Amino acid sequence: MxxxxxxxxxxxGGASGLGRATSELLAAEGATVVLTDLQDDQGEEVAEGIRAAGGTAGYYHHDVTDEKAWEKVVGEVLAEHGRLDILVNNAGIGGGGVPVDEMSLEYWRQIxxxxLDGVFLGVKHGVRAMLETGGAIINISSVLGLVGLPNTAAYAASKGGVRLLTKAVAIECAARGLDIRVCSVHPGFIDTPMxxxxxxxGGPERRQAILNSQPTGQMGEPRDIAEGILYLASDAAKFVSGSELIIDGGYVAR
Ligand SMILES: NC(=O)c1ccc[n+]([C@@H]2O[C@H](COP(=O)([O-])OP(=O)(O)OC[C@H]3O[C@@H](n4cnc5c(N)ncnc54)[C@H](O)[C@@H]3O)[C@@H](O)[C@H]2O)c1
Structure with missing residues (x-):
């Protein structure tokens, strides 16, 4: 189906990890996918793989921190396809292992x-593009947007910001009578390049520490997250907005 x-x-962030799995699954489920990233060779490869499997996909170079780049990419999607139905704000960078009293302002601002700025710009230009036609915006937060972990102050603050940016815009859209749903997804530890x-x-001890912190003793797979994003993007989720979908093997349930 x-x-x-x-x-x-x-x-x-469609060239790698969760963005790649999401692009592939949305395309397999009938969407035309425009994936964007900074890693051009990998991004083109993902789009090519989708086309080879019978799907429809194209790749654009796009730095999510650059507002002009957002205007260009969204403008090109609208010019080529006439509308935007689904926006997945997935691009992100990792951050951890830095005690707060050793964290530089430059590091904080980069994350x-x-x-957070990248997701804000996506939401801003996504809502603009969806004003007439409606749509679904899915922002990728993290379990670290819900619970703390030592030495992740900047990453956790950015992901907590994504969570409430999502809720504020979801009810703003509803209050304005816009048919735009906005949700956040909170992955646990998933086996990706990040x-x-x-x-x-961190070395092998870091891997063991991550596995030990999982209720199942396992990390998740990118497809586990893509399945949740697919649900939120689909009409099956037509009454779902402002929600946070946690997909974490039980990490925050304890
Ligand atoms: N892997 C996990 O365990 C995990 C857990 C929770 C949340 N997340 C979140 O999921 C998202 C995807 O992570 P992933 O694990 O697939 O990582 P990843 O590193 O495999 O993929 C992230 C992609 O984003 C791209 N990117 C980075 N900065 C960019 C920018 N400025 N503009 C455009 N693209 C940019 C990278 O080039 C990369 O292709 C991130 O937002 C991450 O914080 C991941």
Whole structure:
């Protein structure tokens, strides 16, 4: 069954990890997918893979921290496809292992810039694009937007910001009578290059510590998150807005 058949979707950070799995699943379920990223070769490869599997996809270079780039990408989607139905604000950078009293303002601002400013710009230009036609905006937060973890002050603050930005805009859209749903997704630890990089920095003990912190003893797979995003993007979620979907193997249930 094609659950997002005929819809036009924009996925940021689509070249890797969760964004890649989401782009592939939305396309397999009938959406036309525009995926964007900074990693051009990988992004083109993902789009090519989707087309080779019979789907419809294109890739754009797009820095989510740059408002002019948002105007350009959304403008091109509207010019080419006539509307935007689904926006997945997924691009993000990791951050951890830095005690707050050793954290530079530059580091803090870099994480905020991608993880929070980038989502704000996406929501702003996504809502503009959806004013007439409606749509669904899905913002990727984290379990670290819900609960604390030592040495992650900037990352956790950025993801907590995404959670409430989402809720504020969801009820703002409802109050304005706009048919735009806005939700956040809170992945637990998922085996992607971002987590791989953290493990590389911390060594094998870091990997074991992550596994030990999981109720199931396992990390999730990118597809586990893509399935939740697909649901929120589909008409099956037509009464779902301002919600936070936690997909974490029980990490925050304890
Ligand atoms: N993997 C996890 O365990 C996990 C858990 C919770 C939340 N998340 C969130 O999920 C999202 C995806 O993470 P992932 O694990 O797939 O990471 P990833 O590193 O595999 O993919 C992130 C992608 O975002 C792109 N990106 C980074 N900065 C960008 C920018 N300024 N403009 C455009 N693209 C940019 C990267 O090039 C990369 O392709 C992030 O927002 C991350 O914080 C991941």
């Amino acid at each position: 094609a659950r997002v058949s005929g819809k036009i979707a924009l996925v940021t 905020m810039s991608v993880n 987590v791989g990089a953290a493990i590389q920095r």
